[in-house]
Amino acid sequence: MSKMNGLVLRAAGINCDVETKYALELAGFKAERVHINELLKNKSMLEENHILVFPGGFSYGDDVAAGRILANQIEHHLYEIIEEFVGAGKLxxxxxxxxxxxxxxxxxxxxPQIGCRSVSITHNDIPQFYDNWVYLQPGTEKCVFINPEQRIYLPMAHGEGKVVTKDARTLKALQKDGHIAFRYVDKDGKTGDYPINPNGAVDSIAGLTDSTGRxxxxxxxxxxxxxxxxxxQWTRLPENIEADxxxxxxxxxxxxxxxx
Structure with a gap:
């Protein structure tokens, strides 16, 4: 396939869209930054793309709760079309x-086993913005984005990053059905309390995937x-290393x- 298209969604307060577009381009995508209002006016533009990315930042100032306002826009105006997008095998x-x-x-x-209001993300256990690097251990083999055997090291920066579940049954379903994409671990791959798990997320969850893995x-x-x-510590790394x-x-x- 010679042409791969990626769409990076923008909204007021999002501030990582340029870097995300660049990362897609390094991977070989032709990427475009699109404001959510443009997508709402022309939903068919999704058809031309193979990956849709929601980048980092503080959408709408994280008023009410982090990501809540943009999530409402998605839920009420774009949910079905994004479901179709994923159903077509896209990412x-x-x-x-x-x-x-x-x-x-x-x-x-x-x-189907987990209600859409049974998982959420809330304030860190230590009530402050936390900015550091963390190790991530893959928790599933079903997600197409990750290498199941490769522990990776990435920067993080957030004040509301604690993944929580409604109850123990919900957490068990996440574990059993392979929804936990990444867990916070130390350099040896072991889970632990703060600062290994920087926000207090249940089961050290750092990332989730859906039932399709896409x-x-x-x-x-x-x-x-x-x-x-x-x-x-980049000066100590081999010159030909691929950034995680x-x-x-x-x-x-x-x-x-x-x-x-």
């Missing part, structure tokens, strides 16, 4: 605020580690090339 990625939007709109975990949401920022020199963040975008490109 959706939500990063940080975008992950919050996917969860609060019901697009994640999007499982929708991924995660709190850390893969678009902020797409070049070796962005690593905090690019694995997300490269896997998306490989999937599109082989399946769409």
């Amino acid at each position: 959706v990625l939500g990063i940080c605020n975008g992950f919050q939007v996917l969860v609060k709109s019901g697009l994640l975990p999007a499982s 929708v991924l949401g995660l709190m850390p920022h893969p678009e902020r580690f797409i070049r070796r020199i962005q690593h905090p 963040g690019m694995t997300i975008f490269n896997n998306a490109a490989e999937y599109v090339q082989n399946n769409l």
Whole structure:
């Protein structure tokens, strides 16, 4: 396949759209930044794309709750068309605020066994904005964005990143059905309390995928580690190393090339 198109959604307060577009382009996509109002006016533009990305930032100032207002727009005006988009075998990625939007709109975990209001993302246990690098251990083999055996290291920055579930039954369903895409771990792959799990997320959840494995949401920022020199200890890394963040975008490109 010679042409792969990606759409990066913008709204007031989103501030990671340019970096995300660039990461898609490095992976081989022809990417475009589109304001949500444009998409609402012309929903058919999704048909021309193979991946839809909800980037990080503070959509609508995170008024009410992080991602809540944009999630309402998605839920009431774009939910069905995005469902069709995924149903056609295409991809959706939500990063940080975008992950919050996917969860609060019901697009994640999007499982028949889990109600759309049974999972949410709320304030960190330590009530402050937290900015650091974290290790992520894949928790499923079904998500097309990730390498199941590869632990990755990414930067994160949020004040409302704690994944919570309605009850133990919901958490068990997430675990059993392979919805947990990533967990926070230490450098040896072990889970733990703060600062290993920086926000207190249940079961150390850092990312979720849907039942198809074609929708991924995660709190850390893969678009902020797409070049070796962005690593905090980049001078100690091999020159030919692939930045961990690019694995997300490269896997998306490989999937599109082989399946769409």
